[in-house]
Structures are given as structure tokens and as C-alpha cells.
Amino acid sequence: MRSTILAVPLLLTLAACSPTPAASESASEQTSQTPVAIATTTQLGSILSDITQCAGTTSSTLMGPGDDPHDFSVSSREVADLTKTKLVVANGLNLESGLQAALDGAKADGATIFEVAPLLDPLTYASIEEEQAAQHAGHGHAAEPADGHTDEHAHGEYDPHVHMDVARMAKAAGLIGAELAKVTGDDAYTTCGTQVEQKLQATDAQVREILASIPAEKRVLVTDHEAYNYFAHAYDFEIAGVVIPGGSTDAEPSSAELADLVKVVQEDKVSAIFSNNTVNPRLVEAVAAEAGTDLAVVQLYEGSVGPQGSGAETYADMMLANARLIADALK
Numbered sequence: 001m002r003s004t005i006l007a008v009p010l011l012l013t014l015a016a017c018s019p020t021p022a023a024s025e026s027a028s029e030q031t032s033q034t035p036v037a038i039a040t041t042t043q044l045g046s047i048l049s050d051i052t053q054c055a056g057t058t059s060s061t062l063m064g065p066g067d068d069p070h071d072f073s074v075s076s077r078e079v080a081d082l083t084k085t086k087l088v089v090a091n092g093l094n095l096e097s098g099l100q101a102a103l104d105g106a107k108a109d110g111a112t113i114f115e116v117a118p119l120l121d122p123l124t125y126a127s128i129e130e131e132q133a134a135q136h137a138g139h140g141h142a143a144e145p146a147d148g149h150t151d152e153h154a155h156g157e158y159d160p161h162v163h164m165d166v167a168r169m170a171k172a173a174g175l176i177g178a179e180l181a182k183v184t185g186d187d188a189y190t191t192c193g194t195q196v197e198q199k200l201q202a203t204d205a206q207v208r209e210i211l212a213s214i215p216a217e218k219r220v221l222v223t224d225h226e227a228y229n230y231f232a233h234a235y236d237f238e239i240a241g242v243v244i245p246g247g248s249t250d251a252e253p254s255s256a257e258l259a260d261l262v263k264v265v266q267e268d269k270v271s272a273i274f275s276n277n278t279v280n281p282r283l284v285e286a287v288a289a290e291a292g293t294d295l296a297v298v299q300l301y302e303g304s305v306g307p308q309g310s311g312a313e314t315y316a317d318m319m320l321a322n323a324r325l326i327a328d329a330l331k
């Protein structure tokens, strides 16, 4: 009698602990489908994917082609995924401002977030303004910046757009590989990270070769928003002006700021204004129309890689496409 009573809870316990064959199968299937790492932006996602493919695993990316990193946000299901993966690779420095709350929440729930941009010798907005002022004077233009172009940066002290310098992103590949090795215990990631780093160093050399055809006096950029400081710093360009002030894409320029920019474009004899695939080109086109008819609006790939069929689907191809588009517009 006594032994029977004891046996019942034991059986119940056993039944509760051992899953049915079907449930166990779907659980292991899910484990094999869970990516080892998840990237926030498409640029980091492209690099991460090269590293995990090399190591024989998979990764995924939250953003897609055409998504603006500044205002992109995710569903609660995607936030839950961030805690299931080994590593979340983020840009940081508040590039992903629409995603920050989700990243903070995932981190509180145990996700490992690896922010890359702070480790890539980020430029401060103050140092950028100094460098640009010196370069502006060097190019024989008036040294004083137009009003409205020395605005404060609502998004922090550091410029987050490190992806516009391929050499910095090459370094990022090495760092991501090493971090993946650390969180998984698999040294293959270090080797693969180094491989991707070397590949991107070769891409950086190719970008320089393409841009070499642009004469010094033509190395002046006017862009949709302030995303090209690293590009200008790395590849020797001057930023004459931006359409959307403040370092992000969510500000609206005043009509006085737009009028100033039109003046800069006309006085500097700028031959093209660069828009990008993740912003509405309406304001850029308005400035171009106001400034003169022979001014081209050229769409680059900045906020994200290009869609299928664009020839800019990967980070390396995106930067090579940008170099060609800029060289064609300015040489």
C-alpha cells in the first residue's frame, strides 16, 4: 500500500521530465537553426555572415536593404531571439537609436551585445569639424563654414558612421572573429575573422584605386545627412555641406539652412549631391533643383547594403559601388 503511493508521484515526475520523441526532435532542430550570432545593421551582417560561413555556422541580420539604421526597430519576437544567440553584433555610438531600447532590454535578459564602433578609433564631431575647416582652407575656399553647419549633434560626441571607412570595417572583422571565438570557445572564428579582415583590406585598396581618378579640386562632397565624415577622413574628401543637419536622419533643415546650402553648392561649383538608399531623396532633390540644372543627384549605398540585383548586396560590393558612383560623378 505504502509503496504504491510513493510510486505515483515518481512516475508523474518521470513523465514530466522526459519529453515525447516529437518534442525532443523539434527542440534539437530549433537549436541547429538558431544562428550563432545576430548583427544589427546590414553592413555588419554582411561581414558577420562571411565569418560564420567560413566557420561552417550561420548568422542573421535584423535590418534589411533599405532600412535606415537610425529609426529601425524590431518586434518583441526578434528581441527574444537576441537572448538565444551567442553574440549580438551592434554598431553602437547610438547609430541604432531606434533599436537601443530593445538592445538594452535584451542585455538585461542575458544577451551578449558586442558594440564594434567604439573599438574602431571613432572620430569625435569636434575633431571632424577641425579637420574639415583646415581642409576647406587648404582647398582655397572661404575658411568660414556657412551658418547652420556647425550645429550641435543630438546623437552624441562620437560619429557612429564607421562603416564608410573600409579599413575600419576590416579591423571590425578581426574583432568580431576574436569575440566569436571567445563566446563559443571555437578558434576557427579567429582564423575566419582574420581572413575576412584581409579580404576587406584588399577592398580598401581597390576603393582607393577607383577614387584616385578624382582630381584634388573635385574632392568635395555634399550629402543627404552627416554620414560621410569617416569616408572624407579616410579617402581625402572635403564635406562642403549636408542637407539634413545633426548626425542622424530625423531632423528637418530650416529654410535658412537650405538656402545656405544652395549658396555653398553654387559657390563651390559642386557637380553632384549624394543621396543614399535609406533616406527619402525629396530634400536632396529640392536642393539640387534650387541650385541649378546641371547638378546631378547620385544615390549611394550608405545606410544599408543594396537589394538583390543591385551589385551592392555585400558590404565590400556596396563600398566598391560607392567609389565608382562618386568617381563617375566627380572626375
Ligand SMILES: [Zn+2]
Pocket (backbone or CB within 6 Å): 070, 161, 225, 226, 227, 247, 248, 249
Ligand atoms: Zn546616418
